[in-house]
Amino acid sequence: MRLITHNMLSCNIKGVANGFPLLIEAGKVIEKEVDFNPDFLRHMFAKIEWKALVEGARSMGYAELPEDSPDATVLDSDESFLKKLHHALLELHLEEGALVCPETGRKFPVNKGIPNMLLHEDEV
Amino acid sequence: MKATLAPFSFTSLPYRTNSSFRSPSLLLKSPSSASLTTAARGSVALKATTSTEALREGIAEFYNETSGLWEEIWGDHMHHGFYDPDSSIQLSDSGHREAQIRMIEESLHFAGVTEERVKRVVDVGCGIGGSSRYLASKFGAECIGITLSPVQAKRANDLAAAQSLSKRVSFLVADALEQPFEDGKFDLVWSMESGEHMPDKAKFVKELVRVAAPGGRIIIVTWCHRNLSQGEETLQPWEQNLLDRICKTFYLPAWCSTDDYVNLLQSHSLQDIKCADWSENVAPFWPAVIRTALTWNGLWSLLLSGMKSIKGALTMPLMIKGYKKGVIKFGIITCQKPL
Numbered sequence: 001m002r003l004i005t006h007n008m009l010s011c012n013i014k015g016v017a018n019g020f021p022l023l024i025e026a027g028k029v030i031e032k033e034v035d036f037n038p039d040f041l042r043h044m045f046a047k048i049e050w051k052a053l054v055e056g057a058r059s060m061g062y063a064e065l066p067e068d069s070p071d072a073t074v075l076d077s078d079e080s081f082l083k084k085l086h087h088a089l090l091e092l093h094l095e096e097g098a099l100v101c102p103e104t105g106r107k108f109p110v111n112k113g114i115p116n117m118l119l120h121e122d123e124v
Numbered sequence: 125m126k127a128t129l130a131p132f133s134f135t136s137l138p139y140r141t142n143s144s145f146r147s148p149s150l151l152l153k154s155p156s157s158a159s160l161t162t163a164a165r166g167s168v169a170l171k172a173t174t175s176t177e178a179l180r181e182g183i184a185e186f187y188n189e190t191s192g193l194w195e196e197i198w199g200d201h202m203h204h205g206f207y208d209p210d211s212s213i214q215l216s217d218s219g220h221r222e223a224q225i226r227m228i229e230e231s232l233h234f235a236g237v238t239e240e241r242v243k244r245v246v247d248v249g250c251g252i253g254g255s256s257r258y259l260a261s262k263f264g265a266e267c268i269g270i271t272l273s274p275v276q277a278k279r280a281n282d283l284a285a286a287q288s289l290s291k292r293v294s295f296l297v298a299d300a301l302e303q304p305f306e307d308g309k310f311d312l313v314w315s316m317e318s319g320e321h322m323p324d325k326a327k328f329v330k331e332l333v334r335v336a337a338p339g340g341r342i343i344i345v346t347w348c349h350r351n352l353s354q355g356e357e358t359l360q361p362w363e364q365n366l367l368d369r370i371c372k373t374f375y376l377p378a379w380c381s382t383d384d385y386v387n388l389l390q391s392h393s394l395q396d397i398k399c400a401d402w403s404e405n406v407a408p409f410w411p412a413v414i415r416t417a418l419t420w421n422g423l424w425s426l427l428l429s430g431m432k433s434i435k436g437a438l439t440m441p442l443m444i445k446g447y448k449k450g451v452i453k454f455g456i457i458t459c460q461k462p463l
Contacts, residue, residue, distance in 0.1 A: 005294040008244075008268060010306045020306055034291050044266070047244070090291045108304075114277045116297040117270075117304035121174055124302055 001094045001115050003056045007049055009115065011101035011108075013123040018103050021052030024059035025107065027097035034090045038082050042075045044089070057088040064088070176323055180272055180299065182375040183321050186432050187273035191252055193429040197416050199224070200283060201254035203317040203345070204406040204454060206230050220412055227345070228258055228316070234400060235343045235458035237312060239263055246270070246310040246335055248300045249318020253280030253293065259314065260292040268305075270298040301327045303335050311340045319346035319385075323377035329388040336461040342394070344457045345402075349379040350450055363451045366442060373432075373439040382455040394459040403447055406454045410444045 011019030050069035057065055064084045074081050098107040099115055106123070109116050194202055198220070205223025242263040247256040250269025253276075260267040271277050280295040298304050300315075301324060313336045322328035332342050349359060349367060358364070367379050382399050389397050416422050417437045426433050446452030 001296075002291075002294065004266070004291065005268065005296070008306075008309060009296075009304050012302050012304050032290075035288075037291075040291065043243075043264075111274070112278055113281060114274065114296060115304075116274070117302075118180075118272070118297060118299055119302050121177055 004089045006056050016103045022099035025098040026060050028095040029060045030093050060092045184272040186375050188275040189430050189432045191276050193425050193433050200252050202251035204409045206405050207408045209404040235341050242311045244310045245312040248315040252276050255316050256293050267293045269295045303331050305335050308337045313342040315344045320376050325380050333392045338463045340461050348382050348453045348455045351381045351383045370442050373435045385457040389459050397459040399457040403454045414440050
């Protein structure tokens with residue numbers, strides 16, 4: 001699971017008000033190289049929940065992103081920032097581990113890179 | 125963990141209903157099935173399998189077992205092809221694959237989906253990701269696919285990687301009735317032949333609407349039963365019987381009609397609700413599937429694939445019968461969420 005996907009996921013247990021972002025328990029993280037595409041990153045930037053990305057990346061062992069979301073102008077001027085964004089968003093893979101609901105602590109397992117977000121009967 | 129005696133619930137597959145999600149189902153009561161599970165400290169807890177969980181597991185297992193076989197023979201789109209009504213059924217394999225792509229394109233066209241608007245797509249019941257990868261490529265969009273089958277999700281991810289689409293497309297195991305997304309995330313909410321599996325159509329539609337972004341479009345392409353006529357409360361018993369037999373093999377809960385979907389969407393105050401009956405446009409499909417199953421290669425693969433696949437194959441003539449008799453319809457229902 002990449003952080004670009006994690007950025008979209010939230011805990012949907014009944015009654016949970018703050019299910020986003022999911023905390024990451026990183027069991028096995030691997031890095032897979034992806035072609036650098038600045039246009040794609042610029043296109044995605046506005047939709048990214050920045051804090052979730054920074055915290056997620058840190059959980060996966062990458063702490064190079066700025067705490068605060070930079071101004072969009074940096075996308076055109078700062079290639080080193082774009083490369084860090086690219087790396088965090090697309091190249092870090094959680095192969096084994098769990099996504100944890102910030103409110104209930106419920107763990108959603110991640111196996112072979114695939115999160116299992118199925119709820120139990122008593123959670124719906 | 126203390127041992128608890130959970131209340132038993134009755135399982136009821138297939139559901140016998142009066143064919144409308146609106147009325148309470150008349151459940152076919154059968155002895156409850158309970159499974160014994162051993163909790164961590166060795167105490168024994170009796171866990172009743174609810175019908176919804178049983179269905180969910182059944183669907184996952186069905187697709188875990190049969191996906192590989194389907195992909196081998198038909199490729200990565202697990203849906204009907206779209207054909208001109210009087211086209212010859214003697215198409216080549218590539219003709220059928222083109223028809224499956226055409227189904228996607230016709231659906232987008234019917235819904236009025238234009239390229240500029242689509243940045244994020246959710247593929248609800250994504251199979252091995254054929255639609256997801258196609259839509260992501262076509263629109264340059266991000267797409268997430270959800271499926272109950274871990275085998276499908278893995279295969280979908282592997283295919284995305286092989287096609288260099290990994291940065292745009294990802295897959296997870298999740299339930300369409302409890303989508304793990306916040307509200308309003310997706311410009312396009314895509315359900316291509318997955319609605320049949322949803323035991324609670326109202327909840328299914330509610331989730332589709334919830335995750336759609338303001339201005340976003342919802343596309344549901346699904347098998348339905350025929351619309352009921354004025355004054356008709358249920359399908360005829362022989363019609364219901366036919367559907368029940370299909371339900372059992374394909375892990376389908378109650379069928380509903382296109383009208384039922386339209387009514388549900390209307391209850392959510394959605395705009396531009398449209399529907400169409402494409403039954404004539406999919407007529408060549410099942411005979412073609414049966415023909416591929418009856419080749420030596422097909423038969424051998426079926427035997428190797430397991431009982432679920434074999435039973436699935438044996439049920440296919442019932443689908444043809446259902447279409448021919450006008451009981452089964454292939455419908456598209458689309459709408460837009462207001463801004």
